[in-house]
Amino acid sequence: MNAEIIAVGSELLLGQIVNTNARFLSQQLAGLGIDVYYHTVVGDNPDRLKSAIKIAESRSKIIIFTGGLGPTKDDLTKETIARHIGTELVMNNEALETIEQYFKRTNRVMTENNRKQALILEGSLVLPNDHGMAPGMVLKSGGHIYMLLPGPPKEMEPMFLNYGSKELALLTGAKEQIVSRVLRFFGIGEAALETEIMDIIDEQKNPTVAPLAGEGDVTLRLTAKHRDEMKAQAMLDEVEAKIRQRVGQYIYGYENTTLFVELANVLKERKWTITSAESLTGGLFQQEITSISGASSIFKGGIVCYSNEIKQDLVQVKQETLETYGSVSEECARELAENVMKIFGTDIGISFTGVAGPDELEGKPVGTIFIGIALKGRPSIVERIKLSGSRGANRNRAVRYGCYFLLKYLRELQDAI
DSSP states (O other), rough: EEEEEEOOHHHTTTTTOOOHHHHHHHHHHHHOOOEEEEEEEEHHHHHHHHHHHHHHTOOOOOEEESSSSSTTTOOOOOHHHHHTTOOEEOOOOOHHHHHHHHHHHOOOOOGGGGGGEEEEEEOOEOOOTTTTOEEEEEEEEEEEEEEEOOOOHHHHHHHHHIIHHHHHHTTTTTTSSSEEEHHHEEESSSHHHHHHHHHHHHHHHSSSSEEEEESSSSSEEEEEEEEEEEHHHHHHHHHHHHHHHGGGGGGGEETTHHHHHHHHHHHHHOOOOOEEEETTTTTTHHHHHHHHHGGGTTTEEEEEEHHHHHHHSSSOHHHHHHHOOSSSSHHHHHHHHHHHHHHHOSEEEEEEEEEEEESSSSTTTTTTEEEEEETSSSSOEEEEEEEOOOOOOOHHHHHHHHHHHHHHHHHHHHHHO
């Protein structure tokens, strides 16, 4: 079968946001054996949306909509589709209860227009929204399959992966099991990764290998099809082994994990605690680690030591170190990590110092970063990286690199035991 993706939202046409949903869905549909021949973007206008639907119906069996399922007046996707195919919108009590519970949990007043999000096309199958309020839905009508998904990627992607893809497989009569696995990478760009495994990508028809760029991460989605799920998993194991031979050092996890989740898991397993001394990152590492559930068992606290006075007075960096090598140096990073570990009595200390920008500091160019890692009973290490980007991007990437280096170090220690 062939499919068309219709993204609904004037903000897409105005260039206010990028249509990443179409790229994601095209890659997912390819793994299901469904060809995507057209992408359409239409504004929040019922007449133009209706015209787009008619055109899509003339050339595609499956039509997938993203966006326009919210509570406001310009969210008209399901209303327009209902009128077009001659069906009604009905209240889905389960979705309504989910929305009501959300407002109760957040201690907010639920306005009447939020009930609109619980309306579904009569006869459709509901796709639960585990990360938002508006449910998705799938309806087969008049020889076409209509799938409606929310616009925000953080809601749409897990909804499609967890529910939508399975329903499409059933509706299209797929007899094969479709099994996917996501490998997450850090420290290598999408282009470099693709170059390293280009022959693997080109050779693979089943399983398929699809690179995806994320926020600082690069992912590979491996998808295998087989009547036997165990054999499909074995096919994925084989291709993953080939990828690991080339670029295994950059793989840090699977599926929807993050660097900080993986680091927290390792620390919890070993019952280790961590603290940080942050100069250029201004507490971003502490913010990330404390966003993880159960962080109180691994994180005691940290110090934001932006000025040299605080580095010296609170973190006890030697005046000689600052005068001889400067605050942006390997020596300063090492002392920050070791001293903050001692001050807080933790098993690990990590430090960040460098030049975020826009101007150079101490004769060091913008993007020069030093990351110190101290582990009780082991020699300290300092990683130097050179970043190129905006001030904000350099700060955020420095924190992610620090997490990556520490996670890699701890896993190497574990392997050596």
